[in-house]
Amino acid sequence: MKLEAIELRYIEMELVEPFETSGWRETVRPCIIVTIYSDGLAGYGECVAGAGPWYSYETIETAWHILKDFCIPAVLGQDISSAEELQAKLKPIRGHPMAKAGLEAAFWDLLAHAQNVSLAKLLGGTKDRIESGISIGIQQDIPTLLRVIEQRRAQGYKRIKLKVKPGWDINVLRAVRQRFPDIALMADANAAYTVADLSHLKQFDEFNLLMLEQPLDYDDLIDHSILQRELQTPICLDESIKTPDDARKALDTGACKIINIKPGRVGGLLNAKRIHDLCLSRGVPVWCGGMLETGIGRAANIALASLPGFVLPNDISASARYWREDIIEPPFVLERDGTITVPTGLGLGVRVVPERLERVTQRREVFRA
Numbered sequence: 001m002k003l004e005a006i007e008l009r010y011i012e013m014e015l016v017e018p019f020e021t022s023g024w025r026e027t028v029r030p031c032i033i034v035t036i037y038s039d040g041l042a043g044y045g046e047c048v049a050g051a052g053p054w055y056s057y058e059t060i061e062t063a064w065h066i067l068k069d070f071c072i073p074a075v076l077g078q079d080i081s082s083a084e085e086l087q088a089k090l091k092p093i094r095g096h097p098m099a100k101a102g103l104e105a106a107f108w109d110l111l112a113h114a115q116n117v118s119l120a121k122l123l124g125g126t127k128d129r130i131e132s133g134i135s136i137g138i139q140q141d142i143p144t145l146l147r148v149i150e151q152r153r154a155q156g157y158k159r160i161k162l163k164v165k166p167g168w169d170i171n172v173l174r175a176v177r178q179r180f181p182d183i184a185l186m187a188d189a190n191a192a193y194t195v196a197d198l199s200h201l202k203q204f205d206e207f208n209l210l211m212l213e214q215p216l217d218y219d220d221l222i223d224h225s226i227l228q229r230e231l232q233t234p235i236c237l238d239e240s241i242k243t244p245d246d247a248r249k250a251l252d253t254g255a256c257k258i259i260n261i262k263p264g265r266v267g268g269l270l271n272a273k274r275i276h277d278l279c280l281s282r283g284v285p286v287w288c289g290g291m292l293e294t295g296i297g298r299a300a301n302i303a304l305a306s307l308p309g310f311v312l313p314n315d316i317s318a319s320a321r322y323w324r325e326d327i328i329e330p331p332f333v334l335e336r337d338g339t340i341t342v343p344t345g346l347g348l349g350v351r352v353v354p355e356r357l358e359r360v361t362q363r364r365e366v367f368r369a
């Protein structure tokens with residue numbers, strides 16, 4: 001396929017409620033929507049870089065720069081027929097996985113349209129629905145959190161993830177377990193602790209958590225392997241796994257027992273699939289993380305999560321959990337069994353609504369071959 005034109009749109013979407021982690025708080029989600037045009041077809045991808053360098057070093061502005069000045073010039077006008085080929089052209093550009101993943105996602109959607117299949121099918125998906133979990137940000141107090149959990153459970157979410165940080169952890173988990181002794185529960189620290197907190201972190205073992213996500217530093221593997229030896233609770237790595245090689249090293253050193261796969265963090269769906277394949281071959285469970293995506297990024301995540309190794313509930317919630325009005329139709333809804341149905345239409349399997357996309361666009365640039 002000849003990549004005839006590529007469009008970048010910087011969009012901003014207001015979240016239905018603020019999202020707070022150990023390190024930052026978001027009320028508006030900015031992102032870049034990448035569109036690749038070829039032979040009368042369009043493929044859409046979402047770049048999940050944030051407003052600031054809080055989750056990773058990438059931001060909307062660094063991603064725009066890397067896409068515009070390096071990634072797009074490397075592929076524009078070229079005839080590219082696979083994601084492997086696309087990634088080979090991006091290889092000289094070091095780092096910046098979210099920028100690359102946004103472009104690669106648009107390419108995958110385009111490829112699926114050209115081959116008349118759904119993205120899920122093209123990636124090797126085997127499930128017709130994926131298990132949906134919900135990530136609940138830090139709340140103002142414990143009674144509020146208990147109410148939020150109650151409400152989310154009533155909506156059908158079967159796995160609850162709580163954001164934790166020093167001062168909002170043991171006390172909170174104890175109260176939640178007292179009120180909900182049997183729910184599938186986990187915690188995500190977004191790198192808020194150090195290995196010096198070992199005896200504190202051991203207390204997490206009291207709460208029968210499915211896993212503890214990224215307790216230590218964002219690029220650490222070694223201290224996680226020390227911590228995992230001391231903890232009964234399985235450690236799941238998020239921030240620390242940036243490449244398939246990181247995944248292999250983490251598993252070889254016992255730094256984690258579970259991996260959260262986010263296509264943006266690992267440079268795209270191709271690397272995401274490679275990590276999935278590695279974990280599947282070693283019997284290591286994976287699940288798909290989220291970055292508060294719009295329907296475009298969410299659709300790609302759902303396609304990915306339809307692969308057989310995604311055996312734990314994903315951070316893929318219904319559109320309404322994030323947006324008053326998504327930019328795709330139909331929106332993703334939570335089924336009564338706590339799942340989301342994998343679209344079977346071509347490509348992402350959802351329709352991008354042009355007027356809605358236009359309404360949230362702050363900046364737009366088109367590059368032609």
Ligand code: OSB
Nearest residue numbers: 055135190289290291292293315
């Ligand atoms: O650490 O998993 C995370 C959101 C933004 C950045 C990082 C994370 C998250 C979430 C929310 O936990 C997942 C989602 O529902 O999209």
Ligand code: MG
Nearest residue numbers: 188213214238
């Ligand atoms: Mg996380």
